[in-house]
Amino acid sequence: MSVTTLTKSEDEYARQYKIGRVHNREAVELPDWGDAVNISQRYIFQTQYDQVPSKPIPVHKLTIKELEELPNDQISVIRFGHSTVLLKIDGDFWLTDPVFSDRLGPVYFMGIERFHDVPLSISELPDIRGVLISHNHYDHLDERTIRVLHPKVQHFIVPIGNGHDLIDWGVEPRKITELDWWENKSVGDLTLIATPANHISGRILIDQNEALWSSWVIISKEQRIFFSGDGGYSDIYEKIGDKFGPFDLTIMENGSYDKCWSKEHLTPEETIQAHQDLKGDVLMPVHNSTFDMAFHSWYEPLNKVSQIADKQGISLLAPVIGKPFTFNAIDSQSMLTSKIHWWEDMVSKEVVPVLSQK
Numbered sequence: 001m002s003v004t005t006l007t008k009s010e011d012e013y014a015r016q017y018k019i020g021r022v023h024n025r026e027a028v029e030l031p032d033w034g035d036a037v038n039i040s041q042r043y044i045f046q047t048q049y050d051q052v053p054s055k056p057i058p059v060h061k062l063t064i065k066e067l068e069e070l071p072n073d074q075i076s077v078i079r080f081g082h083s084t085v086l087l088k089i090d091g092d093f094w095l096t097d098p099v100f101s102d103r104l105g106p107v108y109f110m111g112i113e114r115f116h117d118v119p120l121s122i123s124e125l126p127d128i129r130g131v132l133i134s135h136n137h138y139d140h141l142d143e144r145t146i147r148v149l150h151p152k153v154q155h156f157i158v159p160i161g162n163g164h165d166l167i168d169w170g171v172e173p174r175k176i177t178e179l180d181w182w183e184n185k186s187v188g189d190l191t192l193i194a195t196p197a198n199h200i201s202g203r204i205l206i207d208q209n210e211a212l213w214s215s216w217v218i219i220s221k222e223q224r225i226f227f228s229g230d231g232g233y234s235d236i237y238e239k240i241g242d243k244f245g246p247f248d249l250t251i252m253e254n255g256s257y258d259k260c261w262s263k264e265h266l267t268p269e270e271t272i273q274a275h276q277d278l279k280g281d282v283l284m285p286v287h288n289s290t291f292d293m294a295f296h297s298w299y300e301p302l303n304k305v306s307q308i309a310d311k312q313g314i315s316l317l318a319p320v321i322g323k324p325f326t327f328n329a330i331d332s333q334s335m336l337t338s339k340i341h342w343w344e345d346m347v348s349k350e351v352v353p354v355l356s357q358k
Helices: 010-019 033-045 064-069 143-152 163-168 236-244 268-277 300-312 332-337 342-346
Strands: 075-081 084-089 092-096 128-132 153-159 176-179 184-187 190-195 215-219 224-227 247-253 280-286 325-327
Touching: 075 247, 075 280, 128 143, 143 153, 143 163, 153 163, 153 184, 153 190, 163 176, 176 184, 176 190, 190 236, 215 236, 224 236, 236 268, 247 268, 268 280, 268 300, 280 300, 300 342
Parallel strands: 092 128, 128 153, 153 176, 224 247, 247 280
Antiparallel strands: 075 084, 075 325, 084 092, 184 190, 190 215, 215 224
């Protein structure tokens, strides 16, 4: 597998990208004007239930001391909200799709508002060995976060075509590695592999699908983790599972699904199936409970995925946001006895939400 590292000069990088590279880009078909009108009408006229929590979502306030005391010979995971997860692997800290902003979108004051605080501010974070970016949508690649975060970060590992934005926001090109699908980057004893996903990219109307998107395989000395980013269900999960599984932990998209974008996001049923295709042991559902980005209630994704996991005997890790959890490769069965359904106390008892359709 080859690795592409950005050159130190932005001009050199621009020439490198302009030359182009071959990759198996399989974008989901972009919505046409009819689809856009339909979605807009639904947002205006469709009755929605419990889109936003009626009371504050619980957040465990982290401390640096807690992070330092986490063991270095096992993997620790801490959910910060949406798809942002802080991992401690072999003593180093890694972040997935860091979004610390209070709002999402191209115009900040008009953006989608966050439900809850982050458990630790950027200024309080320890040094970060690396950041993994899955794609450039605003809920996964956040300019305000990157501008403040990047001095703490040694490496940014991104799908090909995403380096331009990072450079524009102050990241030194030497810190950035762009990967095509199936390429890898080694950082110390850790191997990071960009793997396919069925999704799209774009931050404005004229840049649709110009940058790649990916899921990620993370291989340490003892354990394997899969981070899905965003992507609809297909046989790609089975292919990744056959090639790199089994996985000790899968961090899987589970939220913001709808019949109008069923090819680019996973329903809870598909989240479970993809986890099984990957030969996953412990499942951590993310992409929920932080922003209102779909028509389902804010708690529906966690409710549904936990019900299915319980029925199928799947080890589900859905801790309170900010609460560290450490596990090892041989003791995951204990997860079945630690069912923390923190959201159940916040579910409205007065209305029955209309479950989203595939």
